[in-house]
Amino acid sequence: MGAVISLNQETSPLGNSVERLVDLVSDDLDAVNAVILDRMKSPVELIPTLAGHLISSGGKRLRPLLTLSTARMLGVDGDAHIKLAAAVEFIHTATLLHDDVIDESVLRRGKASANVLWGNKSSVLVGDFLFSRSFRLMVEVGSFEVLDILSNAAAVIAEGEVMQLSTAKDTATSEEDYMAVIEAKTAALFAAAARSGGIAAGGTKAQEEALEQFGRNLGIAFQLVDDALDYSGRQATLGKTVGDDFRDGKITLPVVLAYRRGTDDERTFWQRTLEEGHQEDGDLHRATRLMEKYNTISDTIDRATKFGNRSREALDQLPSGPLNTTLGEIIDFCISRAY
Amino acid sequence: MGAVISLNQETSPLGNSVERLVDLVSDDLDAVNAVILDRMKSPVELIPTLAGHLISSGGKRLRPLLTLSTARMLGVDGDAHIKLAAAVEFIHTATLLHDDVIDESVLRRGKASANVLWGNKSSVLVGDFLFSRSFRLMVEVGSFEVLDILSNAAAVIAEGEVMQLSTAKDTATSEEDYMAVIEAKTAALFAAAARSGGIAAGGTKAQEEALEQFGRNLGIAFQLVDDALDYSGRQATLGKTVGDDFRDGKITLPVVLAYRRGTDDERTFWQRTLEEGHQEDGDLHRATRLMEKYNTISDTIDRATKFGNRSREALDQLPSGPLNTTLGEIIDFCISRAY
Numbered sequence: 015m016g017a018v019i020s021l022n023q024e025t026s027p028l029g030n031s032v033e034r035l036v037d038l039v040s041d042d043l044d045a046v047n048a049v050i051l052d053r054m055k056s057p058v059e060l061i062p063t064l065a066g067h068l069i070s071s072g073g074k075r076l077r078p079l080l081t082l083s084t085a086r087m088l089g090v091d092g093d094a095h096i097k098l099a100a101a102v103e104f105i106h107t108a109t110l111l112h113d114d115v116i117d118e119s120v121l122r123r124g125k126a127s128a129n130v131l132w133g134n135k136s137s138v139l140v141g142d143f144l145f146s147r148s149f150r151l152m153v154e155v156g157s158f159e160v161l162d163i164l165s166n167a168a169a170v171i172a173e174g175e176v177m178q179l180s181t182a183k184d185t186a187t188s189e190e191d192y193m194a195v196i197e198a199k200t201a202a203l204f205a206a207a208a209r210s211g212g213i214a215a216g217g218t219k220a221q222e223e224a225l226e227q228f229g230r231n232l233g234i235a236f237q238l239v240d241d242a243l244d245y246s247g248r249q250a251t252l253g254k255t256v257g258d259d260f261r262d263g264k265i266t267l268p269v270v271l272a273y274r275r276g277t278d279d280e281r282t283f284w285q286r287t288l289e290e291g292h293q294e295d296g297d298l299h300r301a302t303r304l305m306e307k308y309n310t311i312s313d314t315i316d317r318a319t320k321f322g323n324r325s326r327e328a329l330d331q332l333p334s335g336p337l338n339t340t341l342g343e344i345i346d347f348c349i350s351r352a353y
Numbered sequence: 354m355g356a357v358i359s360l361n362q363e364t365s366p367l368g369n370s371v372e373r374l375v376d377l378v379s380d381d382l383d384a385v386n387a388v389i390l391d392r393m394k395s396p397v398e399l400i401p402t403l404a405g406h407l408i409s410s411g412g413k414r415l416r417p418l419l420t421l422s423t424a425r426m427l428g429v430d431g432d433a434h435i436k437l438a439a440a441v442e443f444i445h446t447a448t449l450l451h452d453d454v455i456d457e458s459v460l461r462r463g464k465a466s467a468n469v470l471w472g473n474k475s476s477v478l479v480g481d482f483l484f485s486r487s488f489r490l491m492v493e494v495g496s497f498e499v500l501d502i503l504s505n506a507a508a509v510i511a512e513g514e515v516m517q518l519s520t521a522k523d524t525a526t527s528e529e530d531y532m533a534v535i536e537a538k539t540a541a542l543f544a545a546a547a548r549s550g551g552i553a554a555g556g557t558k559a560q561e562e563a564l565e566q567f568g569r570n571l572g573i574a575f576q577l578v579d580d581a582l583d584y585s586g587r588q589a590t591l592g593k594t595v596g597d598d599f600r601d602g603k604i605t606l607p608v609v610l611a612y613r614r615g616t617d618d619e620r621t622f623w624q625r626t627l628e629e630g631h632q633e634d635g636d637l638h639r640a641t642r643l644m645e646k647y648n649t650i651s652d653t654i655d656r657a658t659k660f661g662n663r664s665r666e667a668l669d670q671l672p673s674g675p676l677n678t679t680l681g682e683i684i685d686f687c688i689s690r691a692y
Binding site: 056138145147150 | 395396400447472473474477481485492497505510516
């Protein structure tokens, strides 16, 4: 397990900690990118074109990095972790393609999204293609345990997205419902990505369990901060627009808390803007002022900090070294980017 | 391998041969339906509601029947074939859900389609859920060979659908392109469904290969007849509307042949109606008259007959008995329903 220093230092929206992680597994990451390019191939030209648009558009590869780094942390041999990391990225990409279709998004990572360029039809089908290819990669690795964990994660992600549809525009959504959604739609794949690395390395059950907890809690913290950032000026500096969730009527924790703590008049405001979708100029501004009034952004970040701490506790049970240190810094950065 | 006679004789749109096949594997089919109901379950209510709408809407279960009957034909033990048949039906259902979204269909099996009732978003996600669950079923069966075959079929289906998007509205589509599309989008799953049954039963490689050929050629014949029927009055008696493909601008074999054999004036007609999508009253009637003029419907059915014969040749290499006889009758019926 040697630390490999990459010659080309890319900047990442997730900060220096991710850059350091990339450096530590740079040969592996190059190998993952090669597998991704190879397995996107198809005689049907539109498939690599469309998939490549998203895959090569500067995503941070956070999930495959979790698989690579946890595998290396436990001293992996062979290339199972490479294929699994590529499979994880394919599952994530398929999810994004389907998300963009269903949300009618127009931007993804600062570029026009695939559904706008090639139509919804193509995005759904190329997502299906990548999803199938991810399973072929897992089959090649030949571990039923990994297949079980990743296919379960994929089902849970879809479940979480359907759950999110049900809670969308529903201001009565409880904190519990919200947490169930983000555990399913985000944390499940973080957990599976981290655990898969451990399985590829032949880790013990206790190590697998710690990796799962590390990934799951990091995923929850990550999504909580994402949802807080959507209402924050910090968002603009990360290349995303502010208020997307508000415009989509998504009920995230900052809203759930503001609604619960609000006056009748304020609740009427949330119902009009999010449930009925009648939004006027100045409504986003009022929404953020209500969140400030009730400290719901900072409470969301506090909650993220708590899950970040749990993720770190799990990490402490795993072998120490540069990878462990850097993963710890990623937890810190995941929280601190909120400020 | 005992023939089990069912007490409730259901009628099937595929005729008496399918009824007979259902009777021969009725206990297995009941078990498949139980697995399907069980694995559709989710705490997220919309998932079983939406999936159940499609799964229990009188589909003919042709693909899972192929898995069950080929497994029984080779003397299967245990319940691997039950789980694989359910997995095959889940893959098929996921494909239908995604098809309906992308085609903006309003009817499926004579009922309002899921995307109309619950929205495109839900249909895409529930399709993803079923797809993931199908993989979990395969993982439970514990055969890497089956996982490889079915995950490959799933990738090929998506590839075929993207290919179909590229040929849609393109009157220059060649017969070869058309055949590539139907082999991928239809025949691949028929082939995988039949072969999986053989693997579950521990068949020889030669038997697996024969099952694959049986399924693939049946699938091609089935799709050719479907595409012929879309322009035929017979279609109405099968509970489907006539001319759907024409309205969608789909380039199927009856069109490919009519275009190739047509005059300049007729080609202009096909370009206006299918490429440019400008359709007027009477255009569908003119289309069917041109197909009659050039015998393209009957030529399509002739071609289906040829593939039906290949399917039967493959069947002849497999153990004889009531199941083999009935599968042969299904090939015949698949062709004869065109008349």
